[in-house]
Amino acid sequence: MANSPMTPGIAAARLPEETLEANFADLHPPLDGHEATVAADRCYFCYDAPCITACPTAIDIPLFIRQIAAGSPENAAKTIFDQNILGGMCARVCPTETLCEEACVREAAEGKPVEIGRLQRYATDTVMEKGEHPFTRGGPTGKRVAVVGAGPAGLACAHRLAMKGHDVVLYDAKPKPGGLNEYGIATYKTVGGFAQAEVDWLFKIGGIETRYGQGLGAGLSLDALAEEYDAVFLGIGLQGVNALGASGDDKDGVRDAVDFISDLRQTGDYATLPVGRNVVVIGGGMTAVDAAVQSKLLGAETVTMVYRRTRDRMSASEYELDLAASKGVRIVTGAQPVAVHGNGAVTEIEFAYVHAGPSGLEPTGETFRLPADQVLKAIGQKLDGAPEGLVLDGGKIRVDGKGRTSRDGVWAGGDCATGGDDLTVTAVAEGRDAAEDIHRALLA
Amino acid sequence: MADLASDFVGIKSPNPFWLASAPPTDKEYNVRRAFDAGWGGVVWKTLGFDPHIVNVNGPRYGAIWGADRRLLGLNNIELITDRPLEVNLREIKAVKRDYPDRAMVVSLMVPCEEEPWKKILPMVEETGADAVELNFGCPHGMSERGMGSAVGQVPEYIEMVARWCKQHTRMPVIVKLTPNITDIRYPARAAKAGGADAVSLINTVSSITSVNLDSFSPEPSIDGKGSHGGYCGPAVKPIALNMVAEIARDAETAGLPISGIGGVTTWRDAAEFLALGAGNVQVCTAAMTYGFKIVEEMAAGLSSYLDEKEMSLSDLVGRATPNVTDWQYLNLNYVTKARIDQDLCIKCGRCYAACEDTSHQAISMSPERVFDVIDEECVACNLCVNVCPVENCITMEELTPGTVDARTGKVVEAEYANWTTHPNNPSAQAAE
Numbered sequence: 067m068a069n070s071p072m073t074p075g076i077a078a079a080r081l082p083e084e085t086l087e088a089n090f091a092d093l094h095p096p097l098d099g100h101e102a103t104v105a106a107d108r109c110y111f112c113y114d115a116p117c118i119t120a121c122p123t124a125i126d127i128p129l130f131i132r133q134i135a136a137g138s139p140e141n142a143a144k145t146i147f148d149q150n151i152l153g154g155m156c157a158r159v160c161p162t163e164t165l166c167e168e169a170c171v172r173e174a175a176e177g178k179p180v181e182i183g184r185l186q187r188y189a190t191d192t193v194m195e196k197g198e199h200p201f202t203r204g205g206p207t208g209k210r211v212a213v214v215g216a217g218p219a220g221l222a223c224a225h226r227l228a229m230k231g232h233d234v235v236l237y238d239a240k241p242k243p244g245g246l247n248e249y250g251i252a253t254y255k256t257v258g259g260f261a262q263a264e265v266d267w268l269f270k271i272g273g274i275e276t277r278y279g280q281g282l283g284a285g286l287s288l289d290a291l292a293e294e295y296d297a298v299f300l301g302i303g304l305q306g307v308n309a310l311g312a313s314g315d316d317k318d319g320v321r322d323a324v325d326f327i328s329d330l331r332q333t334g335d336y337a338t339l340p341v342g343r344n345v346v347v348i349g350g351g352m353t354a355v356d357a358a359v360q361s362k363l364l365g366a367e368t369v370t371m372v373y374r375r376t377r378d379r380m381s382a383s384e385y386e387l388d389l390a391a392s393k394g395v396r397i398v399t400g401a402q403p404v405a406v407h408g409n410g411a412v413t414e415i416e417f418a419y420v421h422a423g424p425s426g427l428e429p430t431g432e433t434f435r436l437p438a439d440q441v442l443k444a445i446g447q448k449l450d451g452a453p454e455g456l457v458l459d460g461g462k463i464r465v466d467g468k469g470r471t472s473r474d475g476v477w478a479g480g481d482c483a484t485g486g487d488d489l490t491v492t493a494v495a496e497g498r499d500a501a502e503d504i505h506r507a508l509l510a
Numbered sequence: 511m512a513d514l515a516s517d518f519v520g521i522k523s524p525n526p527f528w529l530a531s532a533p534p535t536d537k538e539y540n541v542r543r544a545f546d547a548g549w550g551g552v553v554w555k556t557l558g559f560d561p562h563i564v565n566v567n568g569p570r571y572g573a574i575w576g577a578d579r580r581l582l583g584l585n586n587i588e589l590i591t592d593r594p595l596e597v598n599l600r601e602i603k604a605v606k607r608d609y610p611d612r613a614m615v616v617s618l619m620v621p622c623e624e625e626p627w628k629k630i631l632p633m634v635e636e637t638g639a640d641a642v643e644l645n646f647g648c649p650h651g652m653s654e655r656g657m658g659s660a661v662g663q664v665p666e667y668i669e670m671v672a673r674w675c676k677q678h679t680r681m682p683v684i685v686k687l688t689p690n691i692t693d694i695r696y697p698a699r700a701a702k703a704g705g706a707d708a709v710s711l712i713n714t715v716s717s718i719t720s721v722n723l724d725s726f727s728p729e730p731s732i733d734g735k736g737s738h739g740g741y742c743g744p745a746v747k748p749i750a751l752n753m754v755a756e757i758a759r760d761a762e763t764a765g766l767p768i769s770g771i772g773g774v775t776t777w778r779d780a781a782e783f784l785a786l787g788a789g790n791v792q793v794c795t796a797a798m799t800y801g802f803k804i805v806e807e808m809a810a811g812l813s814s815y816l817d818e819k820e821m822s823l824s825d826l827v828g829r830a831t832p833n834v835t836d837w838q839y840l841n842l843n844y845v846t847k848a849r850i851d852q853d854l855c856i857k858c859g860r861c862y863a864a865c866e867d868t869s870h871q872a873i874s875m876s877p878e879r880v881f882d883v884i885d886e887e888c889v890a891c892n893l894c895v896n897v898c899p900v901e902n903c904i905t906m907e908e909l910t911p912g913t914v915d916a917r918t919g920k921v922v923e924a925e926y927a928n929w930t931t932h933p934n935n936p937s938a939q940a941a942e
């Protein structure tokens with residue numbers, strides 16, 4: 067090992083190989099059969115269960131858990147996939163503590179919900195490890211649909227359309243499918259190349275032709291797609307990043323957190339990834355937490371996450387903030403970056419304390435500096451390159467409850483569209499529902 | 511600490527916890543360890559004449575488990591002891607000599623003729639044992655040979671054998687009853703008529719625990735086949751409690767000492783058997799599941815309970831018997847309604863599903879998931895109480911006399927009134 071956490075500047079291989087391997091292992095190891103039976107036994111099979119309502123894809127949770135308890139994990143998986151074809155990924159990445167498990171009656175009763183996420187993983191893994199795909203395509207409809215973006219929204223939409231018998235052509239600007247499942251989600255949430263394996267498994271439905279490296283705006287136009295296909299679905303996510311708005315933010319060592327994470331997800335060897343000795347992450351969401359935690363896991367000596375508002379306004383859940391704290395990430399709130407210092411490369415970053423005033427955040431007059439070799443910006447993604455002619459709303463493509471955009475024959479869902487939280491599971495729900503509406507429209 | 515010393519038909523033991531006749535009492539090694547662990551007595555594994563029987567050489571037990579592998583019911587196809595008579599007798603004598611303060615009862619099963627009984631009883635007497643228990647209960651293997659439950663199912667045989675035994679030994683005779691019968695009072699009455707000093711019950715319940723859905727063999731499977739076995743453990747306790755109570759409150763057998771057996775797992779189970787009229791209890795499955803050490807919990811638990819209630823052991827015996835009655839004597843003017851404690855309710859909706867789908871549509875559900883009892887519909891069946899996952903969240907509240915039952919529109923009466931005088935009863939007797 068050439069370097070250590072103390073090595074100045076930005077350096078790779080700060081920790082031994084074995085430590086890196088262990089650091090990036092499964093955050094929640096899978097349940098074995100007996101653990102699953104015991105965990106399933108805790109479910110009360112609630113009437114009109116609140117956990118179902120809390121799941122954006124409305125999986126019939128009591129039913130699938132009962133199927134696990136009765137020793138039929140395959141049937142449990144079918145129950146899950148009926149509603150959520152990416153149930154395997156969602157089992158790993160959903161912030162269950164703010165979704166189904168928060169709503170679980172046992173959370174209210176004991177602060178210890180039924181482990182819905184881990185049970186969902188148990189069921190879906192059982193089927194996926196066997197390579198079985200539980201759905202078959204309906205008879206051909208002769209209709210062709212273009213799905214742009216192979217992230218969770220696009221994948222869910224494509225699968226549902228293919229299942230209904232439509233021919234789907236799935237475009238993505240990137241060389242690999244998966245969207246943020248492949249490039250964004252924290253490494254320790256989806257280990258072992260799961261994202262690609264899941265996509266391969268999903269394509270077993272048949273009827274989905276893939277065209278990677280083809281982007282809307284880069285060779286493809288919405289008009290041309292609308293012309294060629296019977297319907298178009300857009301699931302292009304949020305490709306732009308917000309600007310920091312502090313002087314000197316173009317210095318070396320200042321980076322978008324999503325790019326940093328994307329490198330992490332694509333590497334075959336963590337020891338090759340450089341990370342600062344002192345890392346400062348700016349932001350208060352899931353991306354900020356993931357960037358901070360993974361910097362620490364790569365061997366940064368200090369990692370500080372700085373957010374401008376109060377802790378309760380952070381979009382990262384309490385669970386994630388605790389996870390960050392447990393890995394040694396320091397969390398500072400109520401501070402906003404004003405200047406990045408350093409000669410060519412960042413060495414320090416200066417913050418102003420702020421508090422909420424009548425006209426937004428106001429400086430308190432107090433400032434402080436943190437040593438920083440690396441600054442990761444996680445202050446939100448935004449829609450980039452929305453096709454012309456679509457009405458936007460709050461920076462996103464406006465859609466109605468069925469996913470219809472302002473343009474006839476064009477649907478959208480996932481992060482790029484209005485409505486719902488920016489979560490994998492929400493993207494799946496929106497993609498699926500848009501497919502149902504497209505199906506209705508095409509057969510009308 | 512309450513004194514747990516027990517005297518059951520003259521058999522003294524330091525506590526009322528005996529090990530039932532079964533594998534835990536099958537040999538000297540086990541019984542010495544049991545006594546060292548604190549068991550008050552044992553009923554030695556059932557003896558028969560040589561040539562000794564043989565057991566299967568594959569699995570003899572099947573089981574029912576809860577989700578976390580808690581053993582809820584056990585089933586066995588074991589027979590009586592498979593060791594020579596002489597070896598057992600020698601060991602019984604040695605153990606009794608070394609543990610004179612413990613109860614040593616010897617279980618017996620020989621053919622249903624006077625000679626064999628007349629022959630074996632003196633052999634047992636010679637060991638210094640305190641009593642014999644006649645195994646009329648074993649439901650498998652031995653019954654096909656005209657012994658065990660084949661005898662226990664015919665009251666005349668029970669009476670006959672009990673009488674022979676009383677004639678041929680000075681030892682107390684306990685008759686062990688099988689539950690595989692329609693009315694337990696008949697065999698108990700027969701035992702009493704034959705002069706038995708006590709009855710013990712229950713032996714195991716005929717059962718098939720499960721079927722293998724791949725091989726289609728009953729479990730436990732012996733080369734692809736299975737036969738019915740005897741069921742015991744926590745699952746059989748309710749059956750055993752009822753049978754003990756039936757005998758305790760039957761006019762013909764009232765006062766006949768009872769040794770309570772069947773699913774005793776903790777001190778609470780033991781206390782319930784005692785309250786229903788058992789003079790002591792015997793334990794098999796719980797010891798086979800957890801080992802001998804459980805007797806420490808049982809003794810300490812019973813003792814604290816007696817202290818707390820300021821009762822002696824004998825005060826407890828039969829305390830609940832007078833409260834066991836027949837359905838037609840239950841007070842029909844006792845009216846209750848389910849009450850939901852909204853602070854405890856976790857809004858699972860199980861009470862609603864149960865009542866709405868399968869009972870009386872007496873629980874309402876609001877859009878905010880508030881569950882309320884509809885007094886106009888509630889018949890007080892208790893199903894919601896039983897399915898609610900939160901203890902004491904739903905309780906039954908007694909309507910005070912003078913108030914109106916919203917379901918029937920009738921004023922609740924203070925007087926006791928039962929079915930025998932109810933106007934809907936075709937054979938109701940006049941009230942006066």
Ligand SMILES: Cc1cc2nc3c(=O)[nH]c(=O)nc-3n(C[C@H](O)[C@H](O)[C@H](O)COP(=O)(O)OP(=O)(O)OC[C@H]3O[C@@H](n4cnc5c(N)ncnc54)[C@H](O)[C@@H]3O)c2cc1C
Binds near residue numbers: 159214237
């Ligand atoms: C770092 C990070 C961590 C996250 N962690 C979690 C988490 O733990 N749990 C959770 O639920 N959510 C998490 N999220 C959010 C979640 O990843 C997104 O909500 C989800 O991926 C949105 O799915 P989508 O299909 O709308 O978009 P994306 O996943 O962004 O997919 C969009 C796809 O469209 C393609 N594309 C974009 N533009 C074009 C174009 N012009 N032409 C063709 N193709 C295009 C992209 O290449 C991409 O493949 C995280 C997000 C980030 C950034």
Ligand SMILES: Cc1cc2nc3c(=O)[nH]c(=O)nc-3n(C[C@H](O)[C@H](O)[C@H](O)COP(=O)(O)O)c2cc1C
Binds near residue numbers: 741
């Ligand atoms: C494996 C096994 C063997 C048994 N053998 C005998 C026996 O030889 N004689 C007898 O009277 N009862 C026998 N029994 C019945 C027990 O003594 C006891 O009556 C029954 O198991 C119920 O008690 P429990 O629920 O505590 O196990 C046996 C029970 C088991 C489990």
Ligand code: SF4
Binds near residue numbers: 111112
């Ligand atoms: S709320 Fe919890 S207990 Fe109720 S059905 Fe859902 S997982 Fe089961």
Ligand code: SF4
């Ligand atoms: S309990 Fe002992 S005798 Fe019985 S199967 Fe297991 S190891 Fe063999």
Ligand code: SF4
Binds near residue numbers: 855858904
């Ligand atoms: S079963 Fe109990 S906890 Fe559940 S809703 Fe009914 S009263 Fe509430």
